[in-house]
Amino acid sequence: MTILKAENLNSFYILDILGIKQSVMAVNGVSIEIKENEIYGIAGESGCGKTTLIKTIYGMIEPPLNVMEGRVLYNIDGKLVDIFSLDEEELRGLRWEYISYIPQGSMSVLNPVTKISDSFWDFIKAHSNYKDKLEVENSIKEHLNAVGLPLKVLNAYPHQLSGGMRQRVTIALATILKPKIIIADEPSTALDVVAQRAIIQLLKNIQQTQKNTIVIVTHDMGVHANISDRIAIMYAGKIIEEAKTEEIFENPLHPYTKYLIKSLPKIGDKSYKVSVPGLPPSLINPPPGCKFHPRCDSFKPECKQIEPQLIEISKEHKVACLLYSKEMGQ
Amino acid sequence: MKEDNELLRIEGLTKVFSLGSVFSRIRIVAVNNVSFGINSPEIFTLAGESGSGKTTVARIILGFIEPTKGRIFYRGKNITNLKDIEARNLFRKEVQAIFQNPFETFNPLRRVSDYLYETCWNFNVSRNRNEIDRIIDEALKAVGLSLEEVRDKYPGEFSGGQLQRISVARALITKPQLLIADEPVSMVDASLRMSIVNLFKELKERNNVSVIYITHDLATAYYVSDRIAIMFRGEIVETGPVERVLMEPKHPYTMLLKESIPEPDPKMKWQETIRLMASEEEEYLMKGCKFAGRCPYVMDICRKEVPDDTVVDGIIVKCYLYTSKSEKTTV
Amino acid sequence: MNLLKDLLRDGKFKFGFITLCILLFLVILSFFSPYKPTMWNVTPRDLPPSLKHIFGTNSQGQDIFWQTTFAIRNSLIIASIAALFSRIIAIIIGLVAGYRGGRMDRVLMSINDSFLVLPLFPILILVSTLIKGRLSFVSLGLILGVFGWAWDARVIRSQILSLREREFTFTAILSGSKTLHLVFKEYLPFVIPIIFSTIINNMSWAIGMEITLAILGLTNLEIPTLGTMLHWAISYQAMLLGLWWWLLTPVVISVFLFVSLYLLSVSISEYLDPRTRIQRIGIAKE
Numbered sequence: 001m002t003i004l005k006a007e008n009l010n011s012f013y014i015l016d017i018l019g020i021k022q023s024v025m026a027v028n029g030v031s032i033e034i035k036e037n038e039i040y041g042i043a044g045e046s047g048c049g050k051t052t053l054i055k056t057i058y059g060m061i062e063p064p065l066n067v068m069e070g071r072v073l074y075n076i077d078g079k080l081v082d083i084f085s086l087d088e089e090e091l092r093g094l095r096w097e098y099i100s101y102i103p104q105g106s107m108s109v110l111n112p113v114t115k116i117s118d119s120f121w122d123f124i125k126a127h128s129n130y131k132d133k134l135e136v137e138n139s140i141k142e143h144l145n146a147v148g149l150p151l152k153v154l155n156a157y158p159h160q161l162s163g164g165m166r167q168r169v170t171i172a173l174a175t176i177l178k179p180k181i182i183i184a185d186e187p188s189t190a191l192d193v194v195a196q197r198a199i200i201q202l203l204k205n206i207q208q209t210q211k212n213t214i215v216i217v218t219h220d221m222g223v224h225a226n227i228s229d230r231i232a233i234m235y236a237g238k239i240i241e242e243a244k245t246e247e248i249f250e251n252p253l254h255p256y257t258k259y260l261i262k263s264l265p266k267i268g269d270k271s272y273k274v275s276v277p278g279l280p281p282s283l284i285n286p287p288p289g290c291k292f293h294p295r296c297d298s299f300k301p302e303c304k305q306i307e308p309q310l311i312e313i314s315k316e317h318k319v320a321c322l323l324y325s326k327e328m329g330q
Numbered sequence: 331m332k333e334d335n336e337l338l339r340i341e342g343l344t345k346v347f348s349l350g351s352v353f354s355r356i357r358i359v360a361v362n363n364v365s366f367g368i369n370s371p372e373i374f375t376l377a378g379e380s381g382s383g384k385t386t387v388a389r390i391i392l393g394f395i396e397p398t399k400g401r402i403f404y405r406g407k408n409i410t411n412l413k414d415i416e417a418r419n420l421f422r423k424e425v426q427a428i429f430q431n432p433f434e435t436f437n438p439l440r441r442v443s444d445y446l447y448e449t450c451w452n453f454n455v456s457r458n459r460n461e462i463d464r465i466i467d468e469a470l471k472a473v474g475l476s477l478e479e480v481r482d483k484y485p486g487e488f489s490g491g492q493l494q495r496i497s498v499a500r501a502l503i504t505k506p507q508l509l510i511a512d513e514p515v516s517m518v519d520a521s522l523r524m525s526i527v528n529l530f531k532e533l534k535e536r537n538n539v540s541v542i543y544i545t546h547d548l549a550t551a552y553y554v555s556d557r558i559a560i561m562f563r564g565e566i567v568e569t570g571p572v573e574r575v576l577m578e579p580k581h582p583y584t585m586l587l588k589e590s591i592p593e594p595d596p597k598m599k600w601q602e603t604i605r606l607m608a609s610e611e612e613e614y615l616m617k618g619c620k621f622a623g624r625c626p627y628v629m630d631i632c633r634k635e636v637p638d639d640t641v642v643d644g645i646i647v648k649c650y651l652y653t654s655k656s657e658k659t660t661v
Numbered sequence: 662m663n664l665l666k667d668l669l670r671d672g673k674f675k676f677g678f679i680t681l682c683i684l685l686f687l688v689i690l691s692f693f694s695p696y697k698p699t700m701w702n703v704t705p706r707d708l709p710p711s712l713k714h715i716f717g718t719n720s721q722g723q724d725i726f727w728q729t730t731f732a733i734r735n736s737l738i739i740a741s742i743a744a745l746f747s748r749i750i751a752i753i754i755g756l757v758a759g760y761r762g763g764r765m766d767r768v769l770m771s772i773n774d775s776f777l778v779l780p781l782f783p784i785l786i787l788v789s790t791l792i793k794g795r796l797s798f799v800s801l802g803l804i805l806g807v808f809g810w811a812w813d814a815r816v817i818r819s820q821i822l823s824l825r826e827r828e829f830t831f832t833a834i835l836s837g838s839k840t841l842h843l844v845f846k847e848y849l850p851f852v853i854p855i856i857f858s859t860i861i862n863n864m865s866w867a868i869g870m871e872i873t874l875a876i877l878g879l880t881n882l883e884i885p886t887l888g889t890m891l892h893w894a895i896s897y898q899a900m901l902l903g904l905w906w907w908l909l910t911p912v913v914i915s916v917f918l919f920v921s922l923y924l925l926s927v928s929i930s931e932y933l934d935p936r937t938r939i940q941r942i943g944i945a946k947e
Contacts, residue, residue: 045519045520045521045522046490046519163380191380192379192380192381192546193379193546193547193548193587193590193591193592194379194586194587194590195379196590196592197589197590197592200592219519219520220520220592221520221594222549222591222592222593222594223592225592225593225594225595225596226592226593226596245596246596246597249594249595249596259521260520260521261594263520263521263523263524264520264549264594265524265527265549265550265552265553266549266552266593266594266595267548267549267552267576267577267588267591267593268552268577269552269553270552270553272528273524273528273553274524274525274528275521275522275523275524275525275528276521276522279489279491279492280489280519392831392835394831394834419837422835422837426835427831427835429828429831429832430828431828434827434828434829435828435829435832436829436832437829437832437833437847437850439850439851440846440847440850444846445832445833445836448833448836448837448838449835449836449837451837452836452837452838453837497832500832500836501835
């Protein structure tokens with residue numbers, strides 16, 4: 001069952017500096033379908049547009065971000081609802097109860113001058129109608145137990161906790177109302193390896209218990225390998241490949257994905273690794289045709305003129321590359 | 331254990347930070363009795379989580395912070411708290427560094443090439459205009475760029491990967507013997523990291539430059555280094571050749587670190603859950619072994635006294651699991 | 662040049678700049694005045710504005726228009742001296758205290774804070790009463806300068822303190838930069854926007870102070886400045902006598918002067934703010 005759908009999304013940042021107008025085409029024709037009860041990963045370099053895509057899906061559209069085209073649909077109680085048709089009030093009602101967002105560097109969303117328990121309490125009060133204080137306290141404790149956090153964090157102030165612990169508390173906060181979709185933007189990037197593992201395991205745990213959907217955005221392919229069911233690779237504002245995790249790692253099709261997988265260092269492997277050559281493209285003046293063509297070693301003259309579409313090549317494996325699409329023939 | 335071609339030696343380096351007011355001071359021992367040696371040439375990794383003290387060690391070596399205790403030897407000469415200006419200059423010429431955040435490495439309001447010129451000029455690499463241009467161009471070409479691409483541009487016009495490369499080029503102008511790289515690729519995109527890491531390999535193999543590679547990313551550490559030292563809460567807990575330490579870790583913390591690396595291979599997912607400490611401060615202030623709070627093999631003595639360094643099969647470990655097995659050695 | 666064109670795009674700057682230019686034009690005219698500014702009774706008294714005397718004349722028999730040109734000139738000179746002098750002190754003290762730290766910093770900041778808490782107004786009144794007659798406008802400028810640096814020195818010092826911790830300081834040290842060079846080449850570009858915005862504010866403050874002191878009769882009243890004009894107009898009860906042109910002229914000119922200085926200060930500091938500058942650098946090249 002589809003829980004979230006994006007159709008031909010185009011979100012640009014319209015900048016006006018000293019009278020010169022420029023559009024940063026951060027999301028450039030993206031269509032995705034996310035299912036219930038899955039972990040959907042979005043991978044890509046910084047500047048490829050993944051954070052913008054997430055913000056658009058969540059409905060957090062503030063100038064200079066503008067949605068130029070496209071729809072975002074949530075599956076609410078069996079019906080597909082276009083979120084841009086809802087007003088601010090209705091959209092806000094969905095947040096945290098239906099869809100949760102954990103932004104990058106979210107450890108700082110906790111109020112530094114109140115105890116953790118108060119943050120939880122304020123949160124629940126703002127979003128539901130619990131009258132019974134005891135009931136609420138019990139549900140908080142239950143939730144913390146379910147996600148494996150020690151109850152003593154409730155009495156602490158945010159600055160007394162380590163970075164990893166703060167992040168887990170933030171995740172617990174974001175999931176206490178049991179939302180159907182959780183969007184996590186680089187949830188473990190600022191943390192060290194051990195804390196990162198704890199965060200990722202926490203997210204996995206929550207998904208397995210609550211059977212909801214997690215959309216996880218990170219450039220770290222190791223994290224995707226451990227948690228995502230399906231991965232979408234983003235490049236210069238477009239999705240260029242999407243498949244099950246095993247497929248992406250064992251059988252990458254797009255030249256960029258191939259480079260990405262090959263360049264990952266592994267312990268036990270001292271063979272020579274190379275990076276993707278060249279530079280990431282500008283989102284203001286992207287290259288014509290396929291946006292990866294200046295860095296691609298399978299480049300053909302047609303790649304400069306035709307922009308490849310995301311096409312399903314084999315079961316659930318989509319790729320946007322002229323090497324595979326029917327425009328070229330095989 | 332001093333070797334003939336030893337470039338740098340750190341002995342018993344300790345740094346204590348005092349925080350708080352007149353009435354309540356907390357002492358945080360950021361670096362506790364750290365010792366290691368760097369040969370020439372070699373790539374030596376100082377690995378650990380953020381907050382383990384590795385950046386503090388780097389800053390002490392570079393002379394930006396004064397150590398509370400301990401000595402530093404460069405080429406056999408004691409350079410701790412070096413006051414002599416000439417000797418300091420010589421040291422700066424031979425020991426250079428690059429840092430974690432490529433966007434902060436250069437002043438956003440100054441041209442990047444200015445730093446390259448200044449390095450040339452200040453260290454007397456050359457004072458001839460044309461020759462300076464040639465030297466800078468060479469340094470930039472060695473990192474895959476050129477003076478033309480870089481001239482007269484500000485940091486904001488480059489990507490993180492490019493800035494990091496320019497930073498390396500700047501550090502190479504004085505033809506240093508030792509390069510200290512503090513988390514050089516953690517803020518660079520995963521897809522571009524290897525090109526910078528490969529640079530370090532080249533530097534060692536072609537130019538005989540030693541590199542102290544400071545990182546929390548064990549995968550790149552494995553790929554590029556010869557030896558590795560694992561730091562935990564200010565102490566080095568394990569030192570040795572990188573294959574041995576990372577493939578067959580001896581210290582329980584190294585084992586934890588190795589298991590926690592997200593393998594980019596969906597067939598090798600994490601199996602068990604782990605425990606995290608609620609507060610880092612607690613661990614720093616512990617008596618005895620700082621890992622005792624989370625160690626699956628903890629014994630009573632671990633909580634009471636800090637273990638000494640033991641040598642096991644050529645690897646230096648700081649753990650009571652090994653003290654009865656092998657001879658005790660102070661290094 | 663490019664800089665001016667960029668700045669002129671901002672409406673605030675445009676208005677401020679044009680107004681200031683007009684005022685400066687009047688200042689230049691002062692050199693062509695047919696009347697000496699300190700002389701009385703060179704024209705018939707109390708004449709309303711006419712073609713011959715554009716702003717009318719006052720009870721002392723002076724042409725108000727030409728008086729005004731001198732007034733603007735002198736007020737601006739006092740303000741510029743005050744602003745320049747205080748900037749120089751502020752920069753030196755701020756830079757040294759910020760970079761050296763330690764005892765030097767503590768000593769300088771104690772001096773600084775003493776100046777901050779001094780009750781400025783009573784002291785100025787005291788000083789003025791003591792040396793009233795011999796107070797040339799240059800000395801007035803210097804005195805105002807001595808009292809205007811404390812706030813900015815602290816601001817500059819904080820800026821330096823934060824810059825000292827940034828990574829590019831280490832890069833500069835590794836590039837062989839010596840302390841003085843470091844402070845001037847690396848930090849000054851960040852400090853300049855502060856200086857610019859406060860220099861103009863400081864000028865406004867100095868003009869305001871001068872006007873206040875003059876109205877109270879505490880400065881040398883023979884030199885025509887915006888303040889002294891107001892003083893004489895009030896002493897001669899121009900309002901009651903219906904000589905509105907005498908009172909209105911310095912008031913309107915002062916308002917225009919303050920507004921234009923304010924707009925210039927705001928738009929220039931916006932322009933020089935390192936954050937917007939960094940944005941612009943990229944855009945200019947694309």
